[in-house]
Amino acid sequence: MSKRNIVAVDLGASSGRVMLAQWDAASQHIDLREVRRFASLRERRAGYDCWDLDHLEREIRAGLAQLDAENIVPDSIGIDTWGVDMVLLDKAGNRVGEAVSYRDKRTHGVMEQALRELGKETIYARTGIQFLPFNTLYQFRALSQQQPEWKAQVAHALMIPDYLHYRLTGKLNWEYTNATTTQLLNIESGEWDAELLAWAGASPSWFGKPTSPGNLIGHWRNANGAEIPVIAVTTHDTASAVLATPLTQENAAYLSSGTWSLMGFESLLPYASAEALRANITNEGGAEGYRVLKNIMGLWLLQRICTELRIDDLCALIAETEKEPACRALINPNDTRFINPDSMVNEIQNACAEQHMPVPQSAAALARCIFDSLALLYREVIQDLATLRGSAFRQLHVVGGGSQNQFLNQLCADACQIPVLAGPVEASTLGNVGCQLIALGELTDVADFRRCVATNFPLKTFEPLNNSAFRASEARFAALSQPAKELAYDKAD
Template sequence: MSKIHAAAIDLGATSGRVIVGTWTGEALELTEVHRFPNAFHRLNDNDYWDIGALFSQVRKGLTEAKRLFPDLASCGVDTWGVDHVLLDKDGRLAFPMHAYRDQRTEPLRKRLIDSGDDRKLYDWTGLPPINYNTALQLGETLSAFPALKQMVSRVLLLPDYFNYLLSGKMCNEVSIASTGQLLDINGVAFSGETLNYFGIPAEWFDGPARSGIKLGKVRDIEGLEDVETILVPGHDTSCAFEAIPKSGNDIFISAGTWLLTGGLTAQPAKGEEAYKLGVSNERDGLGGYRPNKILLGLWLLEQLSIKFPDRPTSGAEWDALADKAADLPSPGTLIDCTDESLFNPDDMRAAIDANLRRQGGTPPATLPEYMRLICDSLARSVANTVRQFGQMTGESFDNIAIVGGGSKNQLLCQRIADATGLPVTSYSLEGTSVGNIGYQLLGLGAIENLDIFRAVIARRINKHVYRPAVAGA
């Protein structure tokens, strides 16, 4: 078959990139054509995304992709979860776009827990009451600005909005909708009970639609008029999970700003155990269940390193830092990774130090010591989650499959292996972009199903297995 070129627009909370996948039917070759930093900004006491600047980078990346690959066939967008825009009847922004780490929803979350309504919402949606949930964000927004009900016609989560800007079609995609505590846990539909509870008009949403369909040709970008916009899993973690080769009884980790630990299942995780563990029953691009536990991730290290003048600025420097940290002994006291003060502090180093002191520990003095502390602490957090997942499901896992930027961190992978007593298989796989491109190929009719695509990817993928040095260390 002739080569097919597809552009994955992959937007993370700290960086974005456009990667072109070239598919031959026998292999997939990736070419990064554009990368750029991303960050939210604080105004007064609230945090916002600069959505116009972000989309300008998307346009720039697609233009470069078309220049390098004149036969570019399609593009697809995935982003982080929960964040969204409110649009009027003409598609104009009716409200600024808050960033999910904004703390404005915390009073509402606490009221839900104090009243016991968080359990009711969990039974409806299969998602715990996390303060960044789209449902909580919309509930707080409507409480503060009730007139928006008369102004707003649609709510689109971020990848849905970028799809609209590219294709002109408004569509709510299923995987990204599932991140926000908006979907009914049974079937693929928005939860009427949840929307009513928060006073959210049901007509603000439609569908949701399953991934792998054509939305329309790219508009308003010169030279891209013949490029199809394909609906892919809007949530980056869904893309990453669906790209991982399946072997044995694996549990999966998508490692980056967050560590999302879980798997793909035929049924949701329900009931008291799932509720107590805080399992999020998110969805894949076809509406299947992806129960996972959302853990603090490398955001801790990203934010802490800002405080050090010798902060690494390249991949080689980060690797050298990890090597130094690996030579250090494990700290006597680890970070409590359930501490809410670590979610979005003004000073991450101060927040980590306070966390340790509350437990009777002594804060580190150097960046390598902090890196060792963070990797060991995250590993313990993962180990606790794997154990709880096993108890909840009755399954015995024989391997941990890890993808994402954190899979390149050898110290983190080794410490997860040591803490869980399980081998950790790190795949040299741009999981998010690969999953994104797989759905584009599905939408273009170039593959029959994703299993065929994954099987081809698995034949050529590089991987490294980390064996536990000491089980349960």
């Protein structure tokens, strides 16, 4: 077949889209079109911060219905989302309780319990996953302690994309890349770790064997009765984004920039040494091998500022931000105080005041504080990653929505002192599409797909400048008297 219609549902923690990719095999051309865009809603329910899954499903089905109305029959469908969050089902396949968001505070202190009772080295040796206070390991423990009435009814536990695939097909599936984010998958066997499940209070019977990306889950029937294949793509959105990153040399790193910033490199083998543990490196599953990376609190900080101050014109804000003095006020973006504060404006201002720095008052000053701090943190992380792998990086590929922020891209190049290649913007969607095209036999492998991405979506290069403000601020940033720059409640090694 020379032409294909591929539906990629790409759900981020802030918004979601139903996207149509039209593939022409003869020209190797990919044409992307947004069919429907919607918010990823979180609501307070029963005292918890929860995802509105019914809203997400309605919006996905509305997007598919729109394609039906246009007489477009998809060749396949795939869904990718954020990681760590889960959905509980009973024996009849009905939801149990709520899909509690990773930003909820129910896991506060739970990771510390795990470190005391299991040991940090033991957990890391078994999983190779970064210690984040909201990992699924700690969510299950919180469930056992706080919501035993939910736990008693559970027959299955699915990650968010697996649940949405289930709603389309009626088939259960546990896709590998998202499963690795749980900190419950054994890094040696690739299976669910019985010891960690037992500590978390989760039954092994709730889970099936993790499946590789590209697995056919089942079929969705459209309004005309056509059965459309539903494919388990790289369902973790970062895994999809990395799949679509046109990494052209061995010494290239990637930065998936959006609500979160995920910086790392690809490897056929995991890095789970004592040195990797000290650097809090994570080894998440990819389409091929591992994504060795660190999680960084990304543009979430800016998104919250814009929401609080009711700023709609981001381009105008960035233009004003460029006029602000560089590095006057700096914060640690990975401080857990910024995960979900009541007021991000107040939290940033308080953090600056506590460090005896000028307190940013205007929206532009707040944004400048965020951008400078992120760039300096990117510098620290890329140095950690280079030390771990034993060689310096020569390029940094920035993909995702944040790659459109040319000011931040330049700051990143200046701070890291390597060229930044920006694009593609729709990396998660494209990776979702690429996984489906490979599964359908249209492309051979990831390298084949990346060649298509590079041809279809030209990159913009930002060369590093000698930014004296960054040079002068590196020591000040490194010495911030805040928690170590990790997203963790624990401060000890």
